[in-house]
Amino acid sequence: MPVEKSQDRVLLKHPKGSSVEVLFYGATVISWKSASARDPQPVERLFLSSKAALDGSKPVRGGIPVVFPCFGAPTHPEHSKLGQHGFARSETWKWDSVVIDDEAGVSVRLTLEPTERIRSVYDRPFHLSYVVTLAEHQLSTDLHVTNTSTSTAFPPDTLEFQALLHNYIRAPANQVLISPLQNLAYYDKTELTEQGQPTRKTESRPAVDVKKPTDSVYEDAPQNYEITWPGGGISLRSKNLKDVVVWNPQEGGRQIADMEDGGWERYVCVEPGLVRGFVKLEPGKRWIGQQVLSVIAEERRLSL
Numbered sequence: 001m002p003v004e005k006s007q008d009r010v011l012l013k014h015p016k017g018s019s020v021e022v023l024f025y026g027a028t029v030i031s032w033k034s035a036s037a038r039d040p041q042p043v044e045r046l047f048l049s050s051k052a053a054l055d056g057s058k059p060v061r062g063g064i065p066v067v068f069p070c071f072g073a074p075t076h077p078e079h080s081k082l083g084q085h086g087f088a089r090s091e092t093w094k095w096d097s098v099v100i101d102d103e104a105g106v107s108v109r110l111t112l113e114p115t116e117r118i119r120s121v122y123d124r125p126f127h128l129s130y131v132v133t134l135a136e137h138q139l140s141t142d143l144h145v146t147n148t149s150t151s152t153a154f155p156p157d158t159l160e161f162q163a164l165l166h167n168y169i170r171a172p173a174n175q176v177l178i179s180p181l182q183n184l185a186y187y188d189k190t191e192l193t194e195q196g197q198p199t200r201k202t203e204s205r206p207a208v209d210v211k212k213p214t215d216s217v218y219e220d221a222p223q224n225y226e227i228t229w230p231g232g233g234i235s236l237r238s239k240n241l242k243d244v245v246v247w248n249p250q251e252g253g254r255q256i257a258d259m260e261d262g263g264w265e266r267y268v269c270v271e272p273g274l275v276r277g278f279v280k281l282e283p284g285k286r287w288i289g290q291q292v293l294s295v296i297a298e299e300r301r302l303s304l
């Protein structure tokens with residue numbers, strides 16, 4: 001299956017018409033096109049702002065930015081020199097290899113290792129690899145984090161990090177519903193306490209909408225979600241990413257310099273991550289956070 005590599009990106013094409021495009025900058029998936037029974041021609045499934053910078057000057061506004069090693073503003077002392085959402089989304093990753101190329105799908109790997117620039121803000125023993133896999137109706141992305149320390153000292157040279165896959169799913173924001181999140185504890189970042197912390201709430205809605213500005217971090221979520229709207233839907237399964245963030249700023253999107261006009265009406269972010277607490281990874285160990293996005297089959301969508 002064709003894997004077309006250029007200076008700054010790689011394009012994967014499936015014989016059944018689906019495709020995915022990954023920028024080396026941030027290992028950001030910037031396009032995923034897939035057909036369905038309703039759309040015989042592949043259609044774009046991700047939102048990418050027309051004002052997004054794709055030249056490596058700033059993180060990409062749209063697609064799937066990779067968040068590592070901190071989510072939001074850093075809270076861990078080891079992350080204190082990092083900016084919002086860490087450095088993985090704003091470094092240029094290296095092309096590694098084609099991992100799989102068969103009837104079922106095509107899959108490539110990019111890697112990121114400490115560079116002088118990264119070490120100046122995050123001097124920790126890590127290796128990242130990101131595997132993007134395209135199938136006919138499915139896109140999987142897997143983030144592998146290795147603690148490369150060989151130290152046998154005590155206490156161990158543990159790597160502590162958060163990770164999240166910041167999916168901008170193309171959807172009519174005023175009609176989209178996300179489920180099942182009912183009864184989960186969540187932190188509402190649009191409502192701060194007197195101490196400036198997100199308000200802790202319990203989700204009462206069987207299906208969550210984003211008709212008003214939404215920035216909610218759900219804790220210990222089921223890792224199996226449906227994002228649906230009249231005539232469309234995406235299912236999302238994740239592994240080792242116990243939390244999930246739902247974000248849409250609505251009109252607040254006007255304040256975001258690289259958001260296209262009205263862009264907030266065209267997406268919802270549903271982001272599986274491990275962002276409450278930290279992964280604690282001992283020397284020599286590897287952790288993998290995974291997600292699979294699938295186009296929901298037509299028959300199910302019609303019955304919604």
Ligand code: TA6
Nearest residue numbers: 059072084085189215245247271
């Ligand atoms: O994941 C949701 C969030 O953390 C929001 O709080 C919102 O600010 C968004 O990410 C975008 O962050 P960015 O740094 O890309 O502007």
